[in-house]
Amino acid sequence: xxxxxxxxxxxxxxxxxxxxxxxxxxxxxxxxxxxxxxxxxxxxxxxxxxxxxxxxxxxxxxxxxxxxxxxxxxxxxxxxxxxxxxxxxxxxxxxxxxxxxxxxxxxxxxxxxxxxxxxxxxxxxxxxxxxxxxxxxxxxxxxxxxxxxxxxxxxxxxxxxxxxxxxxxxxxxxxxxxxxxxxxxxxxxxxxxxxxxxxxxxxxxxxxxxxxxxxxxxxxxxxxxxxxxxxxxxxxxx
Ligand code: IPE
Ligand code: IPE
Ligand code: MG
Numbered sequence: 001x002x003x004x005x006x007x008x009x010x011x012x013x014x015x016x017x018x019x020x021x022x023x024x025x026x027x028x029x030x031x032x033x034x035x036x037x038x039x040x041x042x043x044x045x046x047x048x049x050x051x052x053x054x055x056x057x058x059x060x061x062x063x064x065x066x067x068x069x070x071x072x073x074x075x076x077x078x079x080x081x082x083x084x085x086x087x088x089x090x091x092x093x094x095x096x097x098x099x100x101x102x103x104x105x106x107x108x109x110x111x112x113x114x115x116x117x118x119x120x121x122x123x124x125x126x127x128x129x130x131x132x133x134x135x136x137x138x139x140x141x142x143x144x145x146x147x148x149x150x151x152x153x154x155x156x157x158x159x160x161x162x163x164x165x166x167x168x169x170x171x172x173x174x175x176x177x178x179x180x181x182x183x184x185x186x187x188x189x190x191x192x193x194x195x196x197x198x199x200x201x202x203x204x205x206x207x208x209x210x211x212x213x214x215x216x217x218x219x220x221x222x223x224x225x226x227x228x229x230x231x232x233x234x235x236x237x238x
Pocket of ligand 2 (some may be wrong): 056
């Protein structure tokens with residue numbers, strides 16, 4: 001199972017408490033551990049977390065730099081926790097606009113956890129699905145014919161993904177907005193979408209389990225007909 005989470009609502013969480021937005025981001029960073037552990041405990045194969053979108057560069061410089069300071073700190077502690085829980089880490093997104101020290105830190109975290117056989121934890125940084133898709137097409141433009149598998153491999157390479165990700169089964173967005181904000185557009189083609197008002201810093205293991213329970217109640221049809229109606233009817237094409 002692949003779960004993707006848009007971790008939104010840090011700023012509003014802080015505003016409600018008359019705190020600066022950066023306090024919301026600090027609280028948001030703290031909330032990550034419990035969700036990663038809960039996902040691993042529930043046997044989730046891949047967990048993709050949206051940490052910083054390509055559009056987030058539009059925020060004030062001080063906020064962007066606070067976010068990257070938190071990210072650096074988080075990568076260090078997360079790597080240790082990942083090793084304890086046998087979780088493989090992969091940072092997806094562009095790297096050409098990141099500082100050299102952050103790129104080195106990312107490479108270190110990925111190398112250190114490369115042997116881990118448990119869940120794959122993908123952290124999206126400077127990520128834009130539209131950018132990735134355009135870049136993938138640009139890399140493949142000289143090909144006369146194109147297999148879907150080749151496209152997906154190139155998309156993974158563009159994203160710095162260690163392997164092509166399986167399609168997203170469940171996309172969770174906290175914070176109350178109901179949009180994808182350019183996250184995993186290809187991979188979410190058939191994802192179940194779960195929008196929850198709870199701001200990210202308050203999203204805990206119990207809230208995560210409620211999302212899983214809701215997912216369990218959904219019927220995924222992939223263009224077919226409800227399972228109850230397939231009994232006795234034969235499938236046909238065209
Ligand atoms: C999500 O929280 C964190 C990032 C986008 C980096 P926001 O900072 O977007 O919080 P709101 O949406 O303003 O509440
Ligand atoms: C999406 O949240 C990006 C992350 C959570 C990292 P935003 O707060 O940036 O999205 P918009 O601007 O509300 O669409
Ligand atoms: Mg937001």
